[in-house]
Amino acid sequence: GDSVTQMEGPVTLSEEAFLTINCTYTATGYPSLFWYVQYPGEGLQLLLKATKADDKGSNKGFEATYRKETTSFHLEKGSVQVSDSAVYFCASSSNYQLIWGAGTKLIIKP
Amino acid sequence: EAQVTQNPRYLITVTGKKLTVTCSQNMNHEYMSWYRQDPGLGLRQIYYSMNVEVTDKGDVPEGYKVSRKEKRNFPLILESPSPNQTSLYFCASSSGQGWVGEQYFGPGTRLTVT
Numbered sequence: 001g002d003s004v005t006q007m008e009g010p011v012t013l014s015e016e017a018f019l020t021i022n023c024t025y026t027a028t029g030y031p032s033l034f035w036y037v038q039y040p041g042e043g044l045q046l047l048l049k050a051t052k053a054d055d056k057g058s059n060k061g062f063e064a065t066y067r068k069e070t071t072s073f074h075l076e077k078g079s080v081q082v083s084d085s086a087v088y089f090c091a092s093s094s095n096y097q098l099i100w101g102a103g104t105k106l107i108i109k110p
Numbered sequence: 111e112a113q114v115t116q117n118p119r120y121l122i123t124v125t126g127k128k129l130t131v132t133c134s135q136n137m138n139h140e141y142m143s144w145y146r147q148d149p150g151l152g153l154r155q156i157y158y159s160m161n162v163e164v165t166d167k168g169d170v171p172e173g174y175k176v177s178r179k180e181k182r183n184f185p186l187i188l189e190s191p192s193p194n195q196t197s198l199y200f201c202a203s204s205s206g207q208g209w210v211g212e213q214y215f216g217p218g219t220r221l222t223v224t
Binding site for chain 1: 114141150151152153154155158160166168200202212213214215216217218
């Protein structure tokens, strides 16, 4: 079946460092891909999305490109801030459900 | 303000005592869903509903019931809670429109069953 795999955390970085969180997917079709973010004590929020191959989603300085050839959707940010500390979830759409990765906790130290 | 609300936010109960967690959305969304979040397991879908009176099982439906009598409400019912249902629960909604990737989440309900 369809699945999403993302790198295990926690990922700890210093402020202004470059961030990459890896995400790969397996799917029988051509899913849409998403990154959600969960700040401490809150529900999940959609961060960015891409609906077809080579699309780049971007929001709040974060970017991810839908790579069909490598079945990947890695999340990147050029310069992280303490306020980016959160749990990040990669997900793919499959019919009427979302397939979720396990989440990656990101810790940014000042 | 567009939002998904859940109540209660925190609940401690005992094994076997029936409980209901309410979920309501004010965005006129057709699709609604319940998830549980457990450490190391990510999000797992319990039930979802494509529209009024239409519900389907997700990945972990055992021990839960849902109903969708109105578009805005999607309560989660635990008829006889057990300790393995201790978890953080999220309700979510989506406009649907062919796919359900862009979901709006409630703030969560932390349930402890002793």
